[in-house]
Amino acid sequence: MQFLPELTLLGAGLIIFMVSLGKSNAATTKNIAIGLGAAVFGATLLSYCAEGKLFYGAYQVDLFSQVFKTLIAGAMLGVLILGHNLKGIAEKVHPEYYLFLFMSVLGLMMLVSSVELISIFVALELSSFAVYIMVPMRDDEGKFRFQMEAGIKYLLFGVTATGFMLFGMSYMYGLTGSTDLATIIAKYSTMWTHPAYVISMMMVLGGFFYKLAIFPFHFWVPDVYEGASNETTAFIATVPKLAATAILIRLISQISGDGQVMINVLLLCAVASMFYGNLSALVQKDVKRMLGFSGIAHAGFVLLGILTFQITGYANAMYYIIGYVLMNLACFLVLCNVSEKGENVMIEDLSGLHKRSPLMAFTLAVGLFALAGIPPFVGFMGKFMLLTGALKEGYLLVVILAAINTAIAIYYYLSVIRITYCSDPEERALVTPSTLTSATSVLLLLVIVFMGVSPQRFVDFASTAVQTIM
Amino acid sequence: MDQLLINPDYPHILSTLIFLPLAGAILLLFIRNEYFARYWALGVTCLTAILSIPLLRAFDMSTSKFQFVEQVSWIKSLNIQYVIGIDGISILLIMLTTLIMPLCVLASWTYIKTRVQAFMVCLLIMETAMLGVFCALDFVLFYVLWEAMLIPMYMLIGIWGGPRKIYASVKFFLYTLAGSVMLLVAIIWLYINNGYSFFIPDMMWQNYSSTAQIFLFLAFFLAFAIKVPMFPFHTWLPAAHVEAPTAGSVILASVLLKMGTYGFLRFAIPITPEATMTLAPAILWLSIAGIMYGGFTALAQNDMKKLIAYSSVGHMGFVTLGIFVLNTQGVEGAILQMINHGITTGALFLCIGMIYERTHSRELSDAMGLGKHMPIYATFLAFFSLSSFGFPGTNSFVGEFMIIAGTFEHSIVLALACIPGAVLAAAYMLRMLQKIIWGGTNNPDQSKMMDLNVREIVTLAPFLFFVFWIGLGAQPFIDLIHVSVENLLNNYHGITSQAVAVTELIIH
Numbered sequence: 001m002q003f004l005p006e007l008t009l010l011g012a013g014l015i016i017f018m019v020s021l022g023k024s025n026a027a028t029t030k031n032i033a034i035g036l037g038a039a040v041f042g043a044t045l046l047s048y049c050a051e052g053k054l055f056y057g058a059y060q061v062d063l064f065s066q067v068f069k070t071l072i073a074g075a076m077l078g079v080l081i082l083g084h085n086l087k088g089i090a091e092k093v094h095p096e097y098y099l100f101l102f103m104s105v106l107g108l109m110m111l112v113s114s115v116e117l118i119s120i121f122v123a124l125e126l127s128s129f130a131v132y133i134m135v136p137m138r139d140d141e142g143k144f145r146f147q148m149e150a151g152i153k154y155l156l157f158g159v160t161a162t163g164f165m166l167f168g169m170s171y172m173y174g175l176t177g178s179t180d181l182a183t184i185i186a187k188y189s190t191m192w193t194h195p196a197y198v199i200s201m202m203m204v205l206g207g208f209f210y211k212l213a214i215f216p217f218h219f220w221v222p223d224v225y226e227g228a229s230n231e232t233t234a235f236i237a238t239v240p241k242l243a244a245t246a247i248l249i250r251l252i253s254q255i256s257g258d259g260q261v262m263i264n265v266l267l268l269c270a271v272a273s274m275f276y277g278n279l280s281a282l283v284q285k286d287v288k289r290m291l292g293f294s295g296i297a298h299a300g301f302v303l304l305g306i307l308t309f310q311i312t313g314y315a316n317a318m319y320y321i322i323g324y325v326l327m328n329l330a331c332f333l334v335l336c337n338v339s340e341k342g343e344n345v346m347i348e349d350l351s352g353l354h355k356r357s358p359l360m361a362f363t364l365a366v367g368l369f370a371l372a373g374i375p376p377f378v379g380f381m382g383k384f385m386l387l388t389g390a391l392k393e394g395y396l397l398v399v400i401l402a403a404i405n406t407a408i409a410i411y412y413y414l415s416v417i418r419i420t421y422c423s424d425p426e427e428r429a430l431v432t433p434s435t436l437t438s439a440t441s442v443l444l445l446l447v448i449v450f451m452g453v454s455p456q457r458f459v460d461f462a463s464t465a466v467q468t469i470m
Numbered sequence: 471m472d473q474l475l476i477n478p479d480y481p482h483i484l485s486t487l488i489f490l491p492l493a494g495a496i497l498l499l500f501i502r503n504e505y506f507a508r509y510w511a512l513g514v515t516c517l518t519a520i521l522s523i524p525l526l527r528a529f530d531m532s533t534s535k536f537q538f539v540e541q542v543s544w545i546k547s548l549n550i551q552y553v554i555g556i557d558g559i560s561i562l563l564i565m566l567t568t569l570i571m572p573l574c575v576l577a578s579w580t581y582i583k584t585r586v587q588a589f590m591v592c593l594l595i596m597e598t599a600m601l602g603v604f605c606a607l608d609f610v611l612f613y614v615l616w617e618a619m620l621i622p623m624y625m626l627i628g629i630w631g632g633p634r635k636i637y638a639s640v641k642f643f644l645y646t647l648a649g650s651v652m653l654l655v656a657i658i659w660l661y662i663n664n665g666y667s668f669f670i671p672d673m674m675w676q677n678y679s680s681t682a683q684i685f686l687f688l689a690f691f692l693a694f695a696i697k698v699p700m701f702p703f704h705t706w707l708p709a710a711h712v713e714a715p716t717a718g719s720v721i722l723a724s725v726l727l728k729m730g731t732y733g734f735l736r737f738a739i740p741i742t743p744e745a746t747m748t749l750a751p752a753i754l755w756l757s758i759a760g761i762m763y764g765g766f767t768a769l770a771q772n773d774m775k776k777l778i779a780y781s782s783v784g785h786m787g788f789v790t791l792g793i794f795v796l797n798t799q800g801v802e803g804a805i806l807q808m809i810n811h812g813i814t815t816g817a818l819f820l821c822i823g824m825i826y827e828r829t830h831s832r833e834l835s836d837a838m839g840l841g842k843h844m845p846i847y848a849t850f851l852a853f854f855s856l857s858s859f860g861f862p863g864t865n866s867f868v869g870e871f872m873i874i875a876g877t878f879e880h881s882i883v884l885a886l887a888c889i890p891g892a893v894l895a896a897a898y899m900l901r902m903l904q905k906i907i908w909g910g911t912n913n914p915d916q917s918k919m920m921d922l923n924v925r926e927i928v929t930l931a932p933f934l935f936f937v938f939w940i941g942l943g944a945q946p947f948i949d950l951i952h953v954s955v956e957n958l959l960n961n962y963h964g965i966t967s968q969a970v971a972v973t974e975l976i977i978h
Contacts, residue, residue, distance in 0.1 A: 392662055403652060407648040414624075414644070418640060421629055422628040455545060456547060
């Protein structure tokens with residue numbers, strides 16, 4: 001029971017591998033993949049209350065990890081549904097694509113439960129390497145090959161970040177003589193003033209900052225978002241961020257005592273992410289690039305929640321990242337549908353979307369307004385609670401800077417909404433979402449509004465989950 | 471919670487008013503029929519208006535407490551409540567909103583030809599948000615509605631607006647949002663320094679430090695001055711007004727602008743009285759600048775909507791002037807003038823919209839000499855124009871008179887400085903009126919113009935009724951607001967005289 005979701009994922013990978021050996025048409029593969037995705041989601045729900053330690057204490061199953069696994073499985077199912085046509089991937093490699101997707105998710109799920117340096121490293125690499133392959137799998141019919149550039153960039157930046165992390169881990173081991181997180185943290189909490197401890201921790205965090213795209217580990221974002229197919233980008237923009245937030249909360253929540261140097265550095269990272277992301281997003285023409293930069297800014301907000309070192313702060317960060325994933329799924333759902341053959345969607349391509357498909361236009365508008373932090377959507381509540389938490393800790397300046405960022409960000413979100421609603425289609429084709437897609441988008445809309453209007457139970461729940469790891 | 475008064479006879483009246491339009495909007499989402507959408511929106515707004523009448527009857531004029539209070543916990547962990555209630559400052563604004571909305575629906579009856587259903591949904595959501603803003607007694611509730619309102623208003627301008635609608639709508643949205651982000655920080659600061667509560671009445675009349683008050687006041691000022699809009703933050707207004715459809719302009723002029731001045735009265739003065747005292751002179755002179763600037767620019771306009779929009783800048787200058795002289799006459803005059811401006815300017819925008827529907831032009835030169843062919847229209851327009859520059863016997867005269875009287879009490883220099891503004895108002899309104907009714911020797915051919923039909927007369931008549939009611943017998947309206955204003959000013963003078971005494975003590 002404790003390992004059920006991971007086993008299901010492995011099984012799903014095997015089944016898809018079998019499928020890839022034979023010759024199945026795209027529709028069958030798709031249905032199998034969505035079915036398997038649902039099965040994994042079901043498995044996470046089943047093992048929801050499981051608890052315990054596996055693999056000689058390297059693998060911890062608790063409410064916190066199970067909640068995140070459920071979220072990861074849910075987000076994966078969302079990605080599978082919204083990109084179900086896999087327009088941007090050559091048909092003959094569809095099964096392989098799904099195989100790597102499942103493997104990457106397996107890595108992420110393991111990451112959430114890992115409490116030992118080596119297992120963290122293995123899980124992270126498993127999830128990364130699968131995605132390194134997914135990025136260049138895009139089929140642009142031999143035209144530009146910019147997916148190759150994106151793949152190489154993703155790989156190189158990823159390897160660099162991993163290098164940092166491994167270096168940091170070696171320090172950690174050297175300083176404490178253990179690879180077990182609990183032992184390490186116990187030693188660290190008394191030694192925060194030593195530069196070696198701070199630096200090693202920062203370097204380890206760097207590996208996760210890379211996944212979450214926090215300044216200064218964000219450089220891969222725009223090119224990879226642009227170069228990868230829409231479906232892959234939807235995956236990269238959502239699922240790994242959940243796992244990265246989880247492991248960040250797990251690591252940082254253990255830091256106690258006087259970690260002021262760390263806090264200052266992290267605050268700087270958060271603010272720099274916000275400004276860098278928002279200012280760069282202002283001038284983008286490609287919607288995916290824009291969402292990439294906006295993702296950097298949002299990661300800064302998540303970090304702001306984690307930095308409060310309070311249970312409510314972590315719970316807020318959890319709430320925020322869940323909201324972020326939902327909003328992003330809504331946006332990518334529209335992008336994948338608007339894109340006719342899997343090409344990138346420019347902002348002009350959304351012209352008159354309200355006439356071409358009212359539901360898609362509405363979904364996009366709600367998703368973007370929510371990302372911008374306009375009430376009554378989940379983005380506003382998330383930001384509001386994060387800012388409240390940060391101000392309680394006395395970070396007045398940071399809160400003011402974050403508020404200014406909200407004002408900057410609205411411009412680029414609004415310019416997309418403006419194109420969607422206030423311009424004519426000019427002979428662009430109609431967009432006809434399938435029933436499954438429409439149902440998913442309505443569901444996303446409802447959850448985005450509901451979480452925004454009544455956040456209480458979600459935050460309570462998140463607090464309960466966080467308390468299990470404290 | 472001694473500031474609250476629960477009226478057991480009307481347990482949920484405010485919630486009903488707030489959520490009825492929203493419910494109507496949600497139902498309307500599922501029905502795709504233009505005719506039905508029009509009648510449905512009219513029905514819902516009329517019902518809201520009728521339901522708001524008992525508020526007036528049951529309103530207790532002898533207390534400054536918040537009445538018709540409803541209180542439910544909303545987000546427990548942050549101590550955010552759904553708490554609403556009204557006092558003398560907000561009741562007239564609530565009535566103005568509920569009564570003006572059916573007329574907005576009527577004004578869009580034939581004006582809006584595309585996506586009628588979506589338009590009506592936006593109007594209804596606007597009504598919910600506007601009523602909520604005036605009722606909210608929890609700062610987060612207030613902020614949520616204050617921001618949420620931007621979306622439907624943005625849509626109203628951006629989808630159904632004129633040729634430069636995109637520029638106008640984006641400018642409107644960005645300006646307002648940028649102004650209110652610091653308000654959010656101020657709200658959180660107040661929450662933390664107030665025993666973790668967002669309850670607005672508890673935030674009032676507290677002794678925050680002078681520095682904190684100055685910063686809070688600046689945050690409030692930025693948000694509210696942009697909404698009013700005060701000179702020099704007014705540049706979004708002409709753009710938004712000109713491009714918005716008639717109903718959008720009416721809502722903008724009649725209700726949205728009032729939220730800024732309402733914010734000053736509800737938040738800036740009670741929460742930061744010391745800062746108000748320190749900064750009031752600057753705001754008074756900004757108001758004068760706004761009055762003069764609005765007047766002169768209005769005088770130079772050939773676009774009728776722009777003319778009215780700039781006249782709004784001038785009129786709202788009078789309102790902020792009245793608020794920040796901080797005496798009974800000034801503040802009461804300001805609140806009355808908020809209502810008057812809502813009535814008169816709303817009606818003028820409707821009048822311009824009616825010409826626009828016929829000629830598809832807002833140019834003054836295209837509308838010259840209409841009086842001969844549209845006598846009923848000319849009559850309405852004449853009364854509203856007279857009212858706009860404060861002709862005795864009309865509503866604005868009372869308001870402006872009270873404001874100027876209050877200003878004289880405060881400072882003669884200021885009062886003298888604002889008098890030319892009143893003269894300017896007469897100049898630009900009479901110029902417009904003269905051109906529309908008589909024009910000159912080179913009038914365009916207006917003989918094919920149809921006079922107002924019954925629907926249009928029905929739309930304008932209530933405005934005219936209130937122009938004269940307030941103009942000839944303003945006492946009932948002043949009675950409604952009097953006690954709350956007295957209470958506000960007494961508290962204010964109590965706190966500031968203390969502060970002044972302390973300062974003198976330190977100096978000597």
